[in-house]
Amino acid sequence: MTAVTPSALEARAALALPYTEVDDMFIHGAWTPALGTDRNPVTDPATGKVWGSVPDGTPEDVDAAVASARGAFDGEWPRLAPSERAAYLLRIADEVDTRAKELSLTNTRENGSPVSESAGAAANAAGIFRYFATLAGYLEREDVRAFPKGGGESVVRRDPVGVCALIAPWNFPINLVVIKLAPALLAGCTVVIKPASPTPLSIRLIVDAVAAAGVPAGVVNLVTGSGRLGDALVKHPDVNKVAFTGSTPVGRKIAAACGELLRPVTLELGGKSSGIVLPDADLDAMSKVLIRSSMRNTGQTCYISSRILAPASRYEEVVDMVTATIAAGKQGDPLDPETMFGPCATESQYRTVLEYVESGLAEGALATTGGRAATLGGGLEGGYFVEPTVFAGVTPDMRISREEIFGPVLCILKYDDVDEAVALANNTTFGLGGLVFGRDPEAALAVADRMDTGSVGINFFASNHAAPFGGRHDSGLGTEYGIEGLNAYLSYKSIHRKPLSGPITPTIGG
Structure with a gap:
């Protein structure tokens, strides 16, 4: 990093x-x-x-x-x-x-x-x-x-x-x-x-x-x-x-x-939201909103889509884009205006995030970038930094796929058809946020309607002061x-x- x-x-x-x-x-x-x-x-x-x-x-x-x-x-x-x-x-x-x-x-x-x-x-x-x-x-x-x-x-x-x-x-x-x-x-x-x-x-x-x-x-x-x-x-x-x-x-x-x-x-x-990448998604456009939508505030945001659901036909392409986008984000002193990823907010949260990273590795997920504590010098040696991490090869039964991590960790899962993608997105005890990436607005809206969650973004996510924001289930x-x-x-x-x-x-x- x-x-x-x-x-x-x-x-x-x-x-x-x-x-x-x-x-x-x-x-x-x-x-x-x-x-x-x-x-x-x-x-x-x-x-x-x-x-x-x-x-x-x-x-x-x-x-x-x-x-x-x-x-x-x-x-x-x-x-x-x-x-x-x-x-x-x-x-x-x-x-x-x-x-x-x-x-x-x-x-x-x-x-x-x-x-x-x-x-x-x-x-x-x-x-x-x-x-x-x-x-x-x-x-x-x-x-x-x-x-x-x-x-x-x-x-x-x-x-x-x-x-x-x-x-x-x-x-x-x-x-x-x-x-x-x-x-x-x-x-x-x-x-x-x-x-x-x-x-x-x-x-x-x-x-x-x-x-x-x-x-x-x-x-x-x-x-x-x-x-x-x-x-x-x-x-x-x-x-x-x-x-x-x-x-x-x-x-x-x-x-x-x-x-x-x-x-x-x-x-x-809390939340464990999913971003569904439809087969026709524009990955270049997705890359421009990925950090804001899926790892905002160093992953310490309740509604972010920390699970990316990618079609099998484009899985490697999605993994490459997500990995490159996260790896390019600067981690460092949060007082530096160029920094995108800061530390975990507390020592306790730092240890929790590292435990989840170790869990993902132990269960067979592949860290395509990150995957460990970050070592920063220049006076920040005592900071609570975890490298922004992307996991590929994630399956729905893994802890990193099921539980809220609240840190800089993204999981990428594979699906075969849209019905399976919706089922994976809804296979959680949470229901706070969500995303759909796709070029066809009607198809994306139809998928968003099927997601069991309080808010869904289509090709971006932001809170609207005039629209209700709340969660379902847990x-x-x-x-x-x-x-x-x-x-x-x-x-x-x-x-x-x-x-x-x-x-x-x-x-x-x-």
């Missing part, structure tokens, strides 16, 4: 990146000292060195944050007109834009996302706030529905669900909070945010933007800490809804707790993005009445 260049290391040194140690959490509109004394370190996965720390919160910190959110929910915020809350979202978006560089650098230092990826985080987050601001009219539109047999009508109210716990993962620590925060705020909810313990600092910049936008005290609160803090938040008696993005095993535990409490929950969990419950994502933060009330006079004219909001 590509070694680190002196110029990249000089650029890292020139940034004069500071050691960042904070002692506070954001509660009731102010940065407030944590109540405990325990600390969580923040490690740069490119070097393996600690560069900061935050408080490891206590149940008392959670109590204070939830009480603040409850007080704000009982106050003015949910009683503002949706258009007034939308104006706050627009101001937050503007403030986020001004923090773009600091957000990118902090994100990259926390989880190793290349700056070529994290540089767009602020713009994407601001875009999410701006999109949801456009839905204020949906909430303000009167919804009156006539009884089917006449004699009355129902006024349908969309009320905010209440205090929401927003629990984020480490792979996209900014946008996977914002996709929860923006609709919650527009709906009139108040929130307590709990970031993943490896990535607690970048979200502080979003909270700074919220404060700078003038959002009332208590509407947004932030606590930091380990998984036990998230557990306390999920089970807190004054929390009305939970939204979580993360692993399927943790999602199951959260679902069980919310089920016991009859508490609504949105879960966006990939989660509920949806984010779109008007459906806003509805997840609403509770409905029907007020039945008889009209005072005149005919009933239903006006259904939509």
Whole structure:
């Protein structure tokens, strides 16, 4: 793989990146000292060195944050007109834009996302706030529905669900909070945010933007800490809804707790998605979107198609293209703008990915590129780098074909006909993403329709802020993005009445 260049290391040194140690959490509109004394370190996965720390919160910190959110929910915020809350979202978006560089650098230092990826985080987050601001009219539109047999009508109210716990993962620590925060705020909810313990600092910049936008005290609160803090938040008696993005095993535990409490929950969990290469696919075009679609963020993306299903008639051709494309991607310092593949985000994930690579080799798969830990010099010797790896000769029963790896590993399987390809794509406990590569748009759409998954891309994959995103089966419950994502933060009330006079004219909001 590509070694680190002196110029990249000089650029890292020139940034004069500071050691960042904070002692506070954001509660009731102010940065407030944590109540405990325990600390969580923040490690740069490119070097393996600690560069900061935050408080490891206590149940008392959670109590204070939830009480603040409850007080704000009982106050003015949910009683503002949706258009007034939308104006706050627009101001937050503007403030986020001004923090773009600091957000990118902090994100990259926390989880190793290349700056070529994290540089767009602020713009994407601001875009999410701006999109949801456009839905204020949906909430303000009167919804009156006539009884089917006449004699009355129902006024349908969309009320905010209440205090929401927003629990984020480490792979996209900014946008996977914002996709929860923006609709919650527009709906009139108040929130307590709990970031993943490896990535607690970048979200502080979003909270700074919220404060700078003038959002009332208590509407947004932030606590930091380990998984036990998230557990306390999920089970807190004054929390009305939970939204979580993360692993399927943790999602199951959260679902069980919310089920016991009859508490609504949105879960966006893991995936093991497939990219079906149809016999007529344009492989040159596919190569241009392959890394973004199948190994984005060094493979640490939930929806990517980490299994490539290739027709037997073109199998070797597909293997050659995929191998060449991945091998050409530069691996190195994630602060270098030319880097495509950075480190695994944590030491634990690094060891997990290497275990999967060893499993693939032991079960007979062929590593056509990569297949081991990456050795990088120039100060990055302690980083958590795994060579981007492509496995050919993969069969459906192998662990690397069945289980989510969440690292820079691609598997290529062979199929004989399209029916078999669809069966292979659907032969998984997950159902989050997927791809179809083909020149015939109607044929590609027909295959996409047969895939049992929440989202499918045809010749590319991207999230659309206006379209629902969610998983099936072990990939989660509920949806984010779109008007459906806003509805997840609403509770409905029907007020039945008889009209005072005149005919009933239903006006259904939509």
